[in-house]
Amino acid sequence: MFPPRHRLGAALVLALFAGAGVTACAAQPAPAPQVTETTAGTPTASAPEPSATPTQDAAAEDPTCETLIGPEIVADFESVGWTSQAEELYIGDRMLDEGLQCVWADFEGPAGDHLQMFGWGRISADDASESQAWLVSQGWIREDSDSGVYITTPKGTAIVVDDDGYGMTYLFGDGWVKFADTKQGILLIEWPKP
Structure with missing residues (x-):
């Protein structure tokens, strides 16, 4: 089990991502299927796409x-x-x-x-x-x-x-x-x- 400070950090990250998702949806005219996908949780499939690029970049970098x-x-x-x-x-x-x-x-x-x-x-x-x-x-x-x-x-x-x-x-x-x-x-x- 993670210490309380790790749980708090994870909660903050989730809150930031949720807030970013709401802002992104509000900035676009969202048709009904996109709203349904957001509540169904399908956008999580698109979340790994941004993290795939940093992972590839991290592999090319030197370790710290x-x-x-x-x-x-x-x-x-x-x-x-x-x-x-x-x-x-x-x-x-x-x-x-x-x-x-x-x-x-x-x-x-x-x-x-x-x-x-x-x-x-x-x-x-x-x-x-x-x-x-x-x-x-x-x-x-x-x-x-x-x-x-x-x-x-x-x-x-x-x-x-x-x-x-x-x-x-x-x-x-x-x-x-x-x-x-x-x-x-x-x-x-x-x-x-x-």
Whole structure:
């Protein structure tokens, strides 16, 4: 269930859309079928058309710390006073030209190890192979899966681990790599947007 502030935000958005629909109907001479469609709720089929264009545009854009993960996660972080810092994404000493790493934490509070990291970047097949080989040579563990190739720190050496004992993890896919401070954290990365 969403916190009350999310329900209030959703109610405001619905009210704005309803108000825009009334204004749009009032601006045009509305024949009877259009009024019936409005009350029947068929205009919702036309609502996705405007949102389809921003989704296509968003896929062409670069990710930000607020779009790399889901809006619910961002809202949860912000509700406890966390903000993000954007950094370059590295694999060892290799910086990805088209990569982003986000560190979420309470940067105004006392220093500590309470933070979360998420990253995503484009990577060529050759660079991905070299990076995977380098990580494995450093003791990282490789696991092949249907999702791609996971490379994670050896169990027992990670400072922060998920429920399965995995620490920092990279997931290599076709032309991209994801990074999180735990393997389960990879699941929170929602980039690229569909």
